[in-house]
Amino acid sequence: xxxxxxxxxxxxxxxxxxxxxxxxxxxxxxxxxxxxxxxFDDKHMHWKAKVAGKKEExxxxxxxxxxxxxxxxRSTSGIKNNGTVEFEPVSDTITRVALELDYEPHGxxxxxxxxxxxxKRAVHKDLENFKKLIEKPV
Numbered sequence: 001x002x003x004x005x006x007x008x009x010x011x012x013x014x015x016x017x018x019x020x021x022x023x024x025x026x027x028x029x030x031x032x033x034x035x036x037x038x039x040f041d042d043k044h045m046h047w048k049a050k051v052a053g054k055k056e057e058x059x060x061x062x063x064x065x066x067x068x069x070x071x072x073x074r075s076t077s078g079i080k081n082n083g084t085v086e087f088e089p090v091s092d093t094i095t096r097v098a099l100e101l102d103y104e105p106h107g108x109x110x111x112x113x114x115x116x117x118x119x120k121r122a123v124h125k126d127l128e129n130f131k132k133l134i135e136k137p138v
Contacts, residue, residue, distance in 0.1 A: 030129035
């Protein structure tokens with residue numbers, strides 16, 4: 001398994017960052033390679049995304065939640081991946097979002113992407129997009 005970790009501070013309270021992250025259907029708004037997330041219930045969803053330029057689909061389940069603090073998940077079919085996102089209040093209006101993603105690279109392109117840091121840059125860009133989206137005035 002390969003692991004990517006990154007953090008970003010967002011200028012919103014932890015409760016807002018946490019509740020927005022639970023809106024899995026909105027992930028395509030800030031994750032460039034995610035095409036669609038279809039939620040079946042509070043814990044199960046189906047993903048469609050590009051992985052190393054190739055269209056992939058998989059099912060995932062939320063394995064753990066701590067309200068306003070942590071969300072953990074794992075895939076149940078397709079691409080093997082799991083991870084956590086944690087929301088640490090820095091102040092009443094600033095939250096540190098820490099993402100850890102574990103995935104099993106398949107093929108030369110994915111393995112090379114990991115070695116070249118492409119996966120890390122993609123995760124960082126997704127977190128920057130999340131920050132822009134969540135801080136945007138309504």
